[in-house]
Amino acid sequence: MVDRTLTDICFEDTIIFHEAGPGFQFRVELYSSSAVEDFSPGALGPRRSSRLGGSVGRSSGKKIRAAFESVAVCGANVGAGSVSPPLSPDLSTLGPKFNLLAHATLTLEHVQEGFKTHDLSLAATEDDPFWLPLYGSMCYRLVAQPLCMIQPIISGQLKYKLGEDLNCWGNGFSVLRGQNLLCYQSQEDMESEDKPFLEIPITQDTVVCVSERDPDLCQTVNIITWHQGEEVTFMLTPPSPEDTQRWTEAIRQHIYNLSRWKQCCHHLMKIETQGSKKAIPARQGSLYHEIVTPSAPGEGHVIPDLSVEICALLSSYYKER
Numbered sequence: 001m002v003d004r005t006l007t008d009i010c011f012e013d014t015i016i017f018h019e020a021g022p023g024f025q026f027r028v029e030l031y032s033s034s035a036v037e038d039f040s041p042g043a044l045g046p047r048r049s050s051r052l053g054g055s056v057g058r059s060s061g062k063k064i065r066a067a068f069e070s071v072a073v074c075g076a077n078v079g080a081g082s083v084s085p086p087l088s089p090d091l092s093t094l095g096p097k098f099n100l101l102a103h104a105t106l107t108l109e110h111v112q113e114g115f116k117t118h119d120l121s122l123a124a125t126e127d128d129p130f131w132l133p134l135y136g137s138m139c140y141r142l143v144a145q146p147l148c149m150i151q152p153i154i155s156g157q158l159k160y161k162l163g164e165d166l167n168c169w170g171n172g173f174s175v176l177r178g179q180n181l182l183c184y185q186s187q188e189d190m191e192s193e194d195k196p197f198l199e200i201p202i203t204q205d206t207v208v209c210v211s212e213r214d215p216d217l218c219q220t221v222n223i224i225t226w227h228q229g230e231e232v233t234f235m236l237t238p239p240s241p242e243d244t245q246r247w248t249e250a251i252r253q254h255i256y257n258l259s260r261w262k263q264c265c266h267h268l269m270k271i272e273t274q275g276s277k278k279a280i281p282a283r284q285g286s287l288y289h290e291i292v293t294p295s296a297p298g299e300g301h302v303i304p305d306l307s308v309e310i311c312a313l314l315s316s317y318y319k320e321r
Contacts, residue, residue, distance in 0.1 A: 014273055020144070022260040026106040028138065030120070031098040032130045099130045104138060111144045111264055143269040148257040150268065152177045154250040155190075156243065160198060161235040169237065172197070176254060178268065179203055181223070200234045201225050204259040208251050210244065219244045223251070 009030075017024075102120040110118065117137045124131055155175040160183060162168045173187040183198035184190040200223055207224040221244060223234040238244045258265045 014271065016271065016273075022108055022146075022262075022264075024108065026142070027103060028106070028140075029103045030101045030134075032101045032124075032132050033096040033098045034129050035096065099124065099128070101130065101132060102134060102136075106140070106142055108144075108262060108264070111142050111269075113143065113269055115139055115141045143271055144261065144264040145269055145271060146257065146261040146264055148254055148261070149178050149265055153254050154247060156247075157239055158183070158247075159237040174236075176202065176251065179258070179265065181251075201227055202251065202254065202258075204255065204262075204265070206251075206255050208248060208255070210248055221248055221251075 017026075100123045102122050102124070104118050104120050106118065110116070117139050120134060120136050120138055122134070122136065126133075153176040155173070157171065158174045159169045159171055162170050172183045172185055173190055174181055174183045175190060176182075179202055181200040181202055182190070182196040183200070184194065184196050190196075202223070203225060205226065209222050209224070210219050211222060212219050219237075219241060221236045221238065223236065225232060225234070236247070238247050
């Protein structure tokens, strides 16, 4: 329930969508319904702390009770073999009717690590009976964890060229995950989470090509990428031609997926669940006090990236009260 004593509408639960693709559209819709018939201050006063069941006007309550009582009477008077009379069409319209008040659509370009504000598109006016005076913006944190950043893409045995000598090669077990091709001495080292002896950066700008060192030998996978600000070429040799094709296709597909998710693959974003959230003290007042009121050094936390427009709207609202 929302009345004129409230200035913030907060949804603190974390909502996770497990099958979203990079072309997703997250549409936020805000609906409202008038729960009281008299909006004068006197009528609102005693109902501000009431539950929904106690917020229906007296005349509406009488109509609802009368309708249900008449249905009960009709049902009690129906004899065996009789057909129940059809319900009154008015019964289908009982209860609160919610109307679209405002909406906003978020896409991949709105994903970022911190909090941000977004304008709401109003779908109602002050003349509508369900109208609520909105500031016109919402504050949100939208993050994404693409599967290509958290799940292993491909793994197996590979040979690596060591140093500048083309005849100097080493064997190891590799796994492609996130923005790196991690190379270990053995599969046991990977499973025990030991530090890899070689990390090959795989980014949206990485180029993969295949070349043959010798007709009698397996093909070599060349990975051209950026390492510490310089262009570097890493040479890998899978055990068989089939493995070469499998690794090449997997790395190219992985690079394509990184490019589709754009800024979501610059680093792994954190999704806070209910279990990982720290206890937050109860807010004193509204979001206005956390945004506008300056806090002393070391006290509190000012929410970043909130627009100047929101602060100005909140400030003007409290000055008018």
